[in-house]
Amino acid sequence: MEMNELIARINLLYHKRQTEGLTAAEQHEQAELRRQYIDIMKGNVQNQLERIQLVDEPAGYPCDKPDCKYTKN
Template sequence: MLPKHQLDRINALAKKAKTEGLTLAEQKEQIELRKKYIENFRFGMRNTIEGLKIVDDQNNDVTPEKLKQIQQEKGLHNR
């Protein structure tokens, strides 16, 4: 997750863009901050998905093989 001051800045730039418009420097800053936000979001989502263990109603592990392989490489779930 991005630091609070960066999230606040993203929101401030978005609000300013809607009301009065942004300067070129602010537009570049907004693009960079959004890039960082998306990278952090994807990193967190990837970690969450890679940590999943999927089981069916009978408690059988039905995690896809590709995910099991990733988990094994990372040492997750003792696979």
């Protein structure tokens, strides 16, 4: 399911719950869709964090690499 479809379905079930209530199957579906959404968002954040690169080493903070040009003062 595409992200926009996932969000639309989550919202539809939310509004239905507010107005007329959900069946047990719909409650289960809502929980599953929310879990999928959270897992996707966690994955996106993890990917962004893994792509972060330190551009310039701050003064006084040596890096751990053997070929690092920064040394501990």
